[in-house]
Amino acid sequence: MTIEVNGVEITHHAINIESAHHKRPDLDPREAQEQAALALTLRELLRQRALQLDLEVPEDDSDDQALDAVIDRLIELEVDIPQADEATCRRWFEQNPDHFRTPDLAEVRHILVAGHPEDLEEREQARQTAEGLIRQLQADPAAFPALATAHSRCPSSEQGGLLGQVSRGETVPEFEDAVLRLPVGLAPQPIKTRYGFHVVEVLQRIPGTALPFEAVHERIAEYLEAVSRQRALNQYLRLLVGEADIKGIQLDGDTTPLTQ
Structure with missing residues (x-):
């Protein structure tokens, strides 16, 4: 399996190395390879977008930590992640009372x-x-x-x-x-x-008892913001996929789970 992202090649060897990070007992080797290929494709798309914005992308492809930092900065600049205000958190709390009880x-x-x-x-x-x-x-x-x-x-x-x-x-x-x-x-x-x-x-x-909103406000906010971040990041990645010339992997921007 060889992939090209706007003319940049992702080799079968690189996918094999990456697949080690996706192995799980419930996942067969082929699925691990597919997830690795998807992860590297998206990573390359983000790297290229960072270059377009003149961010300091590391020249060494193996410097994963440095590239992760650049991608974090890219997302900070380009992805609008709604914050969960108190009213939103309280509404979630009221709609999901069973989530906020001490255990039976x-x-x-x-x-x-x-x-x-x-x-x-x-x-x-x-x-x-x-x-x-x-x-x-x-x-x-x-x-x-x-x-x-x-x-x-x-x-x-x-x-x-x-x-x-x-x-x-x-x-x-x-x-x-x-x-x-x-x-x-x-x-x-x-x-x-x-x-x-x-x-x-x-x-x-x-029997368990209901927890007050004040005791779980922070936990609700963290959860809702994580959901918002995932949704916004998916939308952003679909946009990059739609604008890119990608060969060797099938990405359907409407149905493919673009982030893991």
């Missing part, structure tokens, strides 16, 4: 009966054991700490199964999704996760 909490204790997800026989045995433990606890709730110490394969077994307060992002999603919906008390069915089956008792629920 559940104080929980559990017994993890381990079962490997690929061992169907072990998983079934774990499920049956967990259901048996629930029946024992329904008859004798005070037995929870002793049963956790004897059966749980979680380090919390040393504290009688006590996990403390659980909120989103602290355990595996499938556990949180179930626990944060449960009422206070012993769950009548075990919770299945990638680790096995959990016997769960919710000791206390602490």
